[in-house]
Amino acid sequence: MSGSGATSPDRVRALAGDAWLFRWQVEVEAEERFTRLSAALERLGAPAALVAMARRSAGDERRHAVHCARLAAAHGRPVPATPPPPAPPVAPSGLAEREAVTYELAAACCVTESVSVAVLTALLPEARDPGLRAVLQELAEDEVVHARLGWAHLASEHRRGATAFLGPWLPAMLAGSQDGDLFGPPPPGRDDAALLLAGVLPHARQRELFAEALREVVFPGLEQCGVDASAGRRWLDGQLARAS
Numbered sequence: 001m002s003g004s005g006a007t008s009p010d011r012v013r014a015l016a017g018d019a020w021l022f023r024w025q026v027e028v029e030a031e032e033r034f035t036r037l038s039a040a041l042e043r044l045g046a047p048a049a050l051v052a053m054a055r056r057s058a059g060d061e062r063r064h065a066v067h068c069a070r071l072a073a074a075h076g077r078p079v080p081a082t083p084p085p086p087a088p089p090v091a092p093s094g095l096a097e098r099e100a101v102t103y104e105l106a107a108a109c110c111v112t113e114s115v116s117v118a119v120l121t122a123l124l125p126e127a128r129d130p131g132l133r134a135v136l137q138e139l140a141e142d143e144v145v146h147a148r149l150g151w152a153h154l155a156s157e158h159r160r161g162a163t164a165f166l167g168p169w170l171p172a173m174l175a176g177s178q179d180g181d182l183f184g185p186p187p188p189g190r191d192d193a194a195l196l197l198a199g200v201l202p203h204a205r206q207r208e209l210f211a212e213a214l215r216e217v218v219f220p221g222l223e224q225c226g227v228d229a230s231a232g233r234r235w236l237d238g239q240l241a242r243a244s
């Protein structure tokens, strides 16, 4: 199942097309999310620099979506003419608006964008095509800024003593932030190393990087911002045990 050459080139191309199509959808949803969050941050009296970062991020995601659509089409998976509907809110219902915004920024920026940076950084040295390399580089540089937005917001909320509520929510947040079932068995061919040339991480490597990013970046960062990450750490250990 693993290793280059185990899967037909057509299957690799289709899997890469699916991955870029999925990323296109994620980028389109991210633009909508950052637009909404920039307005919410402004309403809540967040520092102007954070509001500006959220607005800038929405513009970045629009640009990313164009790249992803082009790469999906190049792999035989053109994106639909109509964009996907806005993603449902990620914050659990029942949170006050300020907490819901903090939850969403933690999930979207501190977790998802930090994992994206790790994934893109791992993909860059594997890409041979100069056009693909340029896209991966551009995405990586922007996603670093988007992750920083989440950490800056969390640090600001920590100064108000308003981040501890996130701790018990971490298992739900992390479960919602993985692409598909990262800890389950991969679809046929999804672990083939040939995917790397198309800018897509094989499933097992993606799972490893997700775990590594949580342990090395996300959990320590949350703890510095006053969030007890122990429930998140237990969730990750349970998922890794399931995968093995």
Ligand SMILES: [Fe+2]
Pocket: 027, 030, 060, 061, 064, 139, 143
């Ligand atoms: Fe993006």
Ligand SMILES: [Fe+2]
Pocket: 030, 061, 113, 142, 143, 146
């Ligand atoms: Fe982003």
